[in-house]
Amino acid sequence: MTNPFFEPSTLPFGMPPFADIEDEHYAPAFEKGMAEQLAEIEAITAQAEAPSFENTMIPLEKSGQLLSRVAIVFFNKTSADGDAASDALEEVIAPQLAAHNDAISLNSALYERIRSIHDGLDSTELDAEARYLVERYFTEFTLAGAGLSEEAKATLRDYNSRLSTLTTKFEKNLLADTNDLAVVVDSIDELDGLDASEISAAASAAHDRGLTGKYLITLILPTNQPHLSVLKNADVRGRVMAASRTRGIRGGKFDNRELVLEIAKVRSQRAALLGFESHAAWVTADETAQNPQRVADMLGKLAPAAARNARDEHAALEKLAGTEVTAADWAYYAEKVRAEQYNVDTTQMRPYFEAERVLRDGVFFAATKLYGVTFSERRDLPAYHPDVRVFEVTDEDGTEVGLYTLDLYTRDSKRGGAWMNSLISQSDLLGHPVIVTNNLNVPKPAAGERTLLTYDEVNTLFHEFGHALHGLFARVTYPKFAGTNTYRDFVEFPSQVNEMWMLWPEVLDNYAKHYETGEPMPREIVERIQASAAFNEGFLTSEYLAAALIDQAWHRIGVADDVTDVAAFEAQALAEVGLDNPAVPPRYSSTYFQHIFANSAYDAGYYSYIWSEVLDADTVEWFTENGGLTRENGDRFRSRLLGVGGSKNPLEAFRDFRGRDAELQPLLTRRGLN
Known part of the structure; x- marks a missing residue:
């Protein structure tokens, strides 16, 4: 069998040959890829x-190229x-992949x-990058358990295998339950408050499921759903929120509660073994x-003020209502x-x-102004789905940077978020x-109609494009440091910084x-949005902190x-930190x-x-103080932060850019937590 994964792609930029890939190609490529790397x-x-x-x-970094090719495409x-x-x-x-990874990271001879x-x-x-590569491998192998006894390693392998099965099952359950819980609405009158494009998207979603003449409100990953801010019908709002909150807890085959308990327990057992x-x-x-x-110290400092602000906001809402x-x-x-x-x-x-x-004219425009890159659509390069668009990215001097692909719309086959x-x-x-x-989950309107984004969806697009720029601009020697391969509690920083350009006057205009009509957004709307920047931050900070604290609680349990x-x-x-306000549910509850x-x-x-937003808020302050959207500023941020990928300690990279460690005050001001 000719398997398109067995050799590197010959398409421009190594684009995977999606048109040639069939379901039967994956398993043999995984099997051969794992065998080759071992x-x-x-x-x-x-x-x-x-x-x-x-x-x-060097040979360790060169290993596993076939496995990488198939894994990237498959998990995408x-x-x-x-x-x-x-x-x-x-x-x-x-x-199988968990066992394969263990066979490498727990290999005693390799570790020695x-x-x-x-x-x-x-x-x-x-050189510095090579030294850092050795340091990272040594740290990661040590933490992975490479120094354990053979008996302990056998137990560790069992834990890792079990966790890979459990987390995969959790994700499949969540997608299925999210699709199943989409809210069916019988009458257009019940959608009062939605605009024409939103109603069109709801009708199209219903039609795709064979619900002719009805409307379907699909769910996104977080607890709060976009339509809740505009739906006038309180009963429909209640149905949407109830659907969101009941994911994974309804009993039956999609119930995630037992999975949550077992995942948390096995993780605690693995940690103890290590x-x-x-x-x-x-x-x-x-x-x-x-x-x-x-982590607890920082979240603990923020939670009381956020909860207080949320209570004040709640009182104001009930006074109005x-x-x-x-x-x-x-x-x-x-x-x-907000309107009042x-x-x-x-x-x-x-x-x-x-x-x-x-x-x-927004996302690409800001990147061109800052970094000198331009974007041209490549309709000749097939992607993995008809909705996906491909753009070639080129530097100002004509040098190829890479390809950027955008998968904007939601569909039943795509996970949330x-x-x-x-x-x-x-x-x-x-x-x-x-x-x-980049992947988003924007409802797709009927054919021929324009896609109008919400304020939050625009913000999300700028955010995710910040990750894309990090991936595009990183220039490293070793695969381990490519793109966004840096510390998890640093990786959100570049994407959060990119959000600032959404409302930057030159970009917004x-x-x-x-x-x-083509008329520009009235300046007074923007000024009022900026004046209300801290509005509802008690709610937004509380729902986020609640989720972060739930995460920490599950993962601080012992055996x-x-x-x-x-x-x-x-x-x-949530009660222990004062975030148990029923009107402010966590951004994510455990089962979803x-x-x-x-x-x-x-x-x-x-x-x-x-944690990353501390760096982000301080960086936004730096851009503001230094002239904002200029090539000089963009080149500094690109060369000293985005361009290094994961090839140096990220806090050192931040100091190199900022000239000092980050300060907390800009974040407190931004979120109204002073």
């Missing part, structure tokens, strides 16, 4: 020569366009070679936070208070946020170019134009802790907390967003 590792450890950077680290498919065949294969392949090179670093003449008191301690040992107490305001009602009445206090109605902004213009990943990761050692992709009730455990965790219980790698790390 043979490559065996060749390293079988050498008689003393360990050196050239005979150990399962997250962005999964089907029954890929779901079935993922359940089979996940434990790395240790030998690490111990002799001071006597070598390696010598840590909790999973959170094990995770943070290799993050900038260093230990869970530092003249009745009880529930979690389902919060967004609706918050928009009314600041004369701001974010729904009025949607006609000015036509998706194509936001992309080309928004994310960036790489289809090809740049590396000088391997001669690889770079291809990055260029893209925020009415989709029918002796016996947790049997998911809802009770979650409630207690994909970031930490699926394969999203944020377990014990959801704090990363606000």
Whole structure:
């Protein structure tokens, strides 16, 4: 069989040959890829020569290229366009890959070679990136358990295999339950408050499921759903919120409660085996936070002020409503208070946020102004789904940067949320170019109608494009450091910084134009939005902190802790920090907390967003003080932060850019927590 994965792609930039890939290609490519990499590792450890950077680290970095090619494409498919065949294969392949990774990271002979090179670093003449590569491998292998006894390693392998199966099952359950819980609406009158494009998207979604003449409100990943801010029908708002909150707890085959309990327990057992008191301690040992107490200290400082602000906001909402305001009602009445206090109605902004213009005249425009890059669409390069668009990115001097792909729309085959990943990761050692992709979940209107984005969707697009720029601009020697391969509690920083350009006057004026008339968004709307920047921050900070603290609570349990009730455990965790306000539910509850219980790698790390936001807020202050959207500023940020990828300690990279460590005050001011 001719398998398109067996050789590198010959398409421009190494674009995977999606048109040639069939379901039957994946399993043989995984099998051969794992076998090839294990043979490559065996060749390293079988050498008689003393360990050196050239005979150990270089071949280690070159190993597994076939496996990488198939894994990247396959897991992109399962997250962005999964089907029954890929779901079935993922359940089979996940434990196999866990065992394969263990066979490398727990290889005693390989670990001893790395240790030998690490111990002799001071006597070598390696450059800074090569030294850092050795340091990272040694740290990661040590934390992975490479130094354990063979008996302990056998137990560790069992834990890792079990976790790969459990987290895969959690993600599949969540996608299925989210699709199943989409809210069916019989009458257009019940959708009062939605605009024409939103109603069109709801009708189209219903039609796709054979519900002719009805309307379907699909769910996004977080607890709060976009339509809650505009739906006038309280009963429909209640149904949408109830659907969101009941994901994973309805009993039956999609119930995630037992999975949550078992995942948390197995993670605690694994941490104990590795010598840590909790999973959170094990995770943070290799993050900038260093230990869970530092995380707890920061979250603990922010939670009381956020909870206080949320209570004040709640009182204001109920005063306006003249009745009880529930979690389902919060967004609706918050928009009314925003309109009353600041004369701001974010729904009025949607006609000015036509998706194509936001992309080309907003997101791309800001990148061109800052970094000199330009974007041209490549319709000749097939992607993995008809909705996916491909753009070639070029530097000002004509140098190729890479490819950017955008998968904007929601569909039943795509998991919730928004994310960036790489289809090809740049590396000088391997001669690889770079291809990055952004995924969002914007409802798709009927054919021929414009896609109008909400304020939050525009913000999300700018955010995810910040990740894309990180992936596109990183220029490193070794594959390990490519793109966004840096500490988890640092990786959100560049994407959060990129959000600032959404409302930057020069950028906003260029893209925020009415989709029918072409008229620019009135300046007074923008000024009122900026004046209301801290509005509702009590709610937003509280819902985020609640999720981060739930994550920490699950992952600070020890092996002796016996947790049997998911809802009770979650409630207690929130009550202990004063965030148990029923009107302000956590951004994610445990049974649909994909970031930490699926394969999203944020377990014990959801704090990363606000941890990184300290750097972000301080950086936004620097840009503002230094002239904002200029090539000089962009080139500095690109060369000293984005361009280094993961090839140096990220806090050192930040100091190199900022000239000092980050300060907390800009974040407190931004979130109204002074």
